[in-house]
Amino acid sequence: MSESPPNVQPPTPAEIREYARRHHIDLTDQEVEDFEAAIAEALLGYERLDQLPDYRPRVEYTDRDPGYRPGPDEDPLNAFVTKCEVRGADDGPLAGYEVGLKDNVNLAGVELTLGSKLFEGYVPSTDATIVTRLLDAGATITGKLNMEDMAFSGSGELSATGPVLNPVDSDYIAGGSSSGSAAAVGNGDVDVAIGGDQGGSIRIPAAWSGLVGHKPTHSLVPYTGIAGLGRSFDHAGPICSTVDDCARVLDVIAGKDDLDPRQGVVPTDDYRGALSDDPSDVTVGVVEEGFGHEVSESGVDDTVRDALAAFEDAGATVTEVSVPMHQDGLTIWNAIALEETAATVDGEGIGHYGKGFYDTQLADAFGRARRADADDYITTLKLTLVLGEYLADEYHGHYYAKAQNLSRQLAEKYDDALADVDVLAMPTTPQTAHEVDESISRLEAIDRALNMLHNTSPFDVTGHPATSVPAGTADGLPVGLMLIGEQFDDATVLSSAHAFEQSVETGL
Numbered sequence: 453m454s455e456s457p458p459n460v461q462p463p464t465p466a467e468i469r470e471y472a473r474r475h476h477i478d479l480t481d482q483e484v485e486d487f488e489a490a491i492a493e494a495l496l497g498y499e500r501l502d503q504l505p506d507y508r509p510r511v512e513y514t515d516r517d518p519g520y521r522p523g524p525d526e527d528p529l530n531a532f533v534t535k536c537e538v539r540g541a542d543d544g545p546l547a548g549y550e551v552g553l554k555d556n557v558n559l560a561g562v563e564l565t566l567g568s569k570l571f572e573g574y575v576p577s578t579d580a581t582i583v584t585r586l587l588d589a590g591a592t593i594t595g596k597l598n599m600e601d602m603a604f605s606g607s608g609e610l611s612a613t614g615p616v617l618n619p620v621d622s623d624y625i626a627g628g629s630s631s632g633s634a635a636a637v638g639n640g641d642v643d644v645a646i647g648g649d650q651g652g653s654i655r656i657p658a659a660w661s662g663l664v665g666h667k668p669t670h671s672l673v674p675y676t677g678i679a680g681l682g683r684s685f686d687h688a689g690p691i692c693s694t695v696d697d698c699a700r701v702l703d704v705i706a707g708k709d710d711l712d713p714r715q716g717v718v719p720t721d722d723y724r725g726a727l728s729d730d731p732s733d734v735t736v737g738v739v740e741e742g743f744g745h746e747v748s749e750s751g752v753d754d755t756v757r758d759a760l761a762a763f764e765d766a767g768a769t770v771t772e773v774s775v776p777m778h779q780d781g782l783t784i785w786n787a788i789a790l791e792e793t794a795a796t797v798d799g800e801g802i803g804h805y806g807k808g809f810y811d812t813q814l815a816d817a818f819g820r821a822r823r824a825d826a827d828d829y830i831t832t833l834k835l836t837l838v839l840g841e842y843l844a845d846e847y848h849g850h851y852y853a854k855a856q857n858l859s860r861q862l863a864e865k866y867d868d869a870l871a872d873v874d875v876l877a878m879p880t881t882p883q884t885a886h887e888v889d890e891s892i893s894r895l896e897a898i899d900r901a902l903n904m905l906h907n908t909s910p911f912d913v914t915g916h917p918a919t920s921v922p923a924g925t926a927d928g929l930p931v932g933l934m935l936i937g938e939q940f941d942d943a944t945v946l947s948s949a950h951a952f953e954q955s956v957e958t959g960l
């Protein structure tokens with residue numbers, strides 16, 4: 453997909469009528485004629501815009517290698533879209549670290565696919581803000597990692613290049629949507645990886661693959677230069693083997709970015725410096741409603757309860773808390789995710805509103821691809837666009853707006869529970885990884901893509917920081933314990949996860 457800037461042309465009278473109709477306006481003949489003249493005048497400004505060069509963030513470390521797609525011998529888990537090597541500064545907190553990026557993160561000069569056929573051959577010429585920060589910290593970026601097609605599934609089997617295999621047991625899938633991020637870290641191909649999380653996509657693959665995944669507080673980590681689904685619930689964050697590495701990466705990528713319209717005031721911390729080894733520093737509120745969902749596997753619930761009992765034996769204070777509204781979290785997330793994703797796609801992948809960097813290249817590429825190849829969308833995105841557009845149109849945005857309001861109320865309920873404890877706790881997902889099965893039906897694929905979001909998705913719409921840390925196994929497969937903290941108190945969440953990791957033997 454090559455970059456060719458648009459060259460503005462005036463609409464025909466028929467087009468003027470058609471675009472008016474899309475806004476429920478019926479123009480008279482005289483209105484069409486008058487607008488034709490007014491539009492000719494207005495478009496002179498657009499001719500000028502075509503002449504002005506775009507304003508883009510500067511790219512540093514310009515020695516770029518476009519890389520290559522590894523074959524199955526080199527990449528048996530299908531973790532990579534591209535292997536590459538972009539070296540950063542000579543020293544810094546990530547010197548010696550090989551870092552992989554989910555393939556929705558702009559790395560200038562290297563193809564970006566979003567795990568989808570639609571973007572094949574698209575090469576951004578800017579870096580995401582977090583890429584600049586990683587390179588400044590001494591990292592070497594060694595790969596673009598596979599992901600669920602357009603990030604719209606939690607399972608790990610719906611990339612355009614097929615299933616991503618679980619690094620603990622390759623008869624199972626890795627979890628998604630940051631599937632390659634988990635597989636590459638688990639397989640030792642990279643030291644740490646960046647993932648993305650809109651409904652659970654950092655924490656699910658971390659849980660299923662026996663790794664640590666941290667979804668930062670919403671807006672703590674700039675999302676500039678990363679393709680997303682909706683500004684109000686897009687997150688990027690680390691997937692690593694240890695909590696210590698997650699804190700080390702967060703120290704580098706967190707903080708104010710003038711280019712990101714999602715951010716307000718962004719309080720940061722010394723995340724690595726705040727890590728504790730001592731369970732007696734930690735008070736945990738175990739959220740009753742995070743267990744026993746209809747889809748919950750008892751083995752998962754038992755493993756998480758046993759791990760929390762072991763944490764208590766090691767000195768942590770563990771209490772039971774109730775947050776009844778948690779049971780409505782997935783419903784609230786769903787109403788936000790459906791309409792906001794449809795609006796983002798209508799907005800050519802970049803949307804509108806807010807001051808910041810707008811990726812014109814992405815809009816050009818996505819705009820063209822979606823008009824030509826939308827039939828190749830992942831099935832869950834097709835479903836979301838149909839239903840999201842229908843609901844927005846038929847009910848005039850009522851449900852999206854109400855769900856946004858309810859997400860604020862939900863956030864208050866978690867805050868109330870957090871007033872008495874450091875962190876809340878529950879299983880990251882109600883079940884362990886699905887078995888690899890390439891013969892499933894469309895409806896089974898949709899179910900497997902979305903049936904694990906009960907505990908992860910509420911925190912994508914409330915914004916609270918949440919870490920998944922390995923808690924043990926159920927039938928030999930990894931189980932994740934999710935710890936949740938107050939907004940912008942990522943330090944306490946990571947510190948509590950670290951104390952757990954250091955004091956409880958999980959076999960992972």
Ligand SMILES: NC(=O)c1ccccc1
Nearest residue numbers: 603605606650651652653
């Ligand atoms: N990107 C996500 O977190 C996601 C997960 C599951 C379904 C839709 C989106």
